[in-house]
Amino acid sequence: MLEYDIVIVGAGPAGSAAALRASSSGKKVLVLERGPEPGSKNVSGAMVRKDYVTSVFGEGMPFERNVERIKLSLYNKDKPVNIEFSPENLVTTGRLKFDKWLSSVSENAGAMVIPKTTALKVNWDNGIAKSITTDRGEVSAKSFVLAEGVNSLLSMESKIKYDLKPENAVQTVKEVYSVKKEDINSMFNMKNESSGVAWRYIMTDPLVAGFLYTYKDSISVGIGSPINQLVERKIRPEKLLDDFMEKTGISDMVKGYSLREYSAKVIPEAGFPDINVSKSNVYLCGDALGLVDPLTFDGISPAIASGTIAGDAAVSNIDPATYKYELMKSSEISKIAKERKLEAEFMSGDKAKEYIEMVSSIFSDWASGNLFGIRNTMVNNYRNIIPDLMGFAIKMR
Numbered sequence: 001m002l003e004y005d006i007v008i009v010g011a012g013p014a015g016s017a018a019a020l021r022a023s024s025s026g027k028k029v030l031v032l033e034r035g036p037e038p039g040s041k042n043v044s045g046a047m048v049r050k051d052y053v054t055s056v057f058g059e060g061m062p063f064e065r066n067v068e069r070i071k072l073s074l075y076n077k078d079k080p081v082n083i084e085f086s087p088e089n090l091v092t093t094g095r096l097k098f099d100k101w102l103s104s105v106s107e108n109a110g111a112m113v114i115p116k117t118t119a120l121k122v123n124w125d126n127g128i129a130k131s132i133t134t135d136r137g138e139v140s141a142k143s144f145v146l147a148e149g150v151n152s153l154l155s156m157e158s159k160i161k162y163d164l165k166p167e168n169a170v171q172t173v174k175e176v177y178s179v180k181k182e183d184i185n186s187m188f189n190m191k192n193e194s195s196g197v198a199w200r201y202i203m204t205d206p207l208v209a210g211f212l213y214t215y216k217d218s219i220s221v222g223i224g225s226p227i228n229q230l231v232e233r234k235i236r237p238e239k240l241l242d243d244f245m246e247k248t249g250i251s252d253m254v255k256g257y258s259l260r261e262y263s264a265k266v267i268p269e270a271g272f273p274d275i276n277v278s279k280s281n282v283y284l285c286g287d288a289l290g291l292v293d294p295l296t297f298d299g300i301s302p303a304i305a306s307g308t309i310a311g312d313a314a315v316s317n318i319d320p321a322t323y324k325y326e327l328m329k330s331s332e333i334s335k336i337a338k339e340r341k342l343e344a345e346f347m348s349g350d351k352a353k354e355y356i357e358m359v360s361s362i363f364s365d366w367a368s369g370n371l372f373g374i375r376n377t378m379v380n381n382y383r384n385i386i387p388d389l390m391g392f393a394i395k396m397r
């Protein structure tokens with residue numbers, strides 16, 4: 001049997017961050033990845049904060065376009081209120097290239113990455129994990145990091161966490177279209193192929209969070225919606241994506257271009273800090289801890305932050321309470337944990353609808369010079385806003 005100091009399951013952002021950290025401290029590290037190569041299970045792209053990734057993995061991150069404009073469209077029935085701003089440091093990146101690069105940085109630090117290998121089971125002896133059985137044999141280690149993503153089969157089988165309930169999960173559906181570089185530039189009024197846009201959408205009735213990202217020669221568009229809402233209203237997610245594309249005009253935009261990829265995935269709306277983060281010498285990180293924002297879909301930075309902490313935890317074999325404390329100290333992670341309660345509230349009941357209707361009516365009154373209308377909206381809504389703000393302040397502490 002092969003023997004290592006630390007075995008990590010998954011070569012996504014969380015697993016590679018853990019591998020980088022653990023191997024940099026001189027440990028013998030093995031990363032198991034079931035895909036043919038890191039990132040191959042995540043072929044499309046994402047929007048990430050380049051400065052944060054660089055602060056952990058160093059210079060050289062491959063990216064597609066600098067996000068020069070972010071547009072937020074809030075839909076009240078069929079009419080959007082659009083807000084546009086210029087962010088700093090955001091880029092789009094192709095996951096295949098990105099994940100491969102993260103993994104190569106961990107290899108340069110000394111980690112051994114074995115693709116095409118699926119971890120099947122953690123083997124325990126007297127409450128201590130001793131080895132992992134894979135489809136290609138067994139490997140033993142002193143500690144283990146489970147960075148296996150949202151479908152955390154090993155974590156569940158080891159009874160560290162339990163499956164997500166429908167009310168705690170958001171179903172996403174995504175499509176990627178191949179579009180010529182020049183066409184993307186003219187569609188979004190971009191000066192060249194290194195400039196890009198990102199578009200975020202929120203719709204109510206049913207509640208949908210959507211996005212559109214531009215890459216060098218493709219556009220990805222997707223939506224997420226709470227699973228319990230889809231079940232209650234008997235809505236198929238692919239139909240929701242079609243309706244979303246129709247309503248936003250994206251269908252016309254991508255007409256005639258070929259569909260390169262279609263994928264569906266669940267985003268957890270529950271997780272850290274309300275779940276176990278580790279058991280004995282086995283540490284969870286990234287999506288396995290539910291560290292992804294269900295409204296904005298941001299999950300890569302918290303995956304990297306938690307992977308880094310998991311790498312350190314595995315090196316010094318810390319106990320669950322200390323590991324949880326270390327995770328909570330990271331602003332990337334505590335932000336998600338604190339915002340989760342607010343988002344759950346926003347995504348349930350009529351809160352999202354109330355607020356979007358209010359914003360939309362304020363903006364349209366502003367546009368038509370109806371200042372009394374704005375005042376009336378504020379007066380009519382203050383009874384809800386004030387208790388909500390106080391509740392938000394308490395929950396965010």
Ligand SMILES: Cc1cc2nc3c(=O)[nH]c(=O)nc-3n(C[C@H](O)[C@H](O)[C@H](O)COP(=O)(O)OP(=O)(O)OC[C@H]3O[C@@H](n4cnc5c(N)ncnc54)[C@H](O)[C@@H]3O)c2cc1C
Pocket residue numbers: 009010011012013014015032033034035038039041042045046047048117118119120147148149150154172173174222265266267285286287288291292297298299300301303
């Ligand atoms: C539609 C959608 C859009 C998103 N957009 C963004 C975005 O724009 N920006 C952003 O920051 N985040 C985005 N996210 C979230 C982001 O993708 C995740 O939060 C992030 O990938 C989590 O990283 P991870 O390393 O924890 O898990 P993953 O990236 O899922 O990596 C897990 C790895 O483990 C491997 N694996 C799993 N099980 C095993 C096993 N048993 N044996 C061996 N290998 C295994 C998998 O093949 C995979 O490579 C999006 C998510 C979705 C669904």
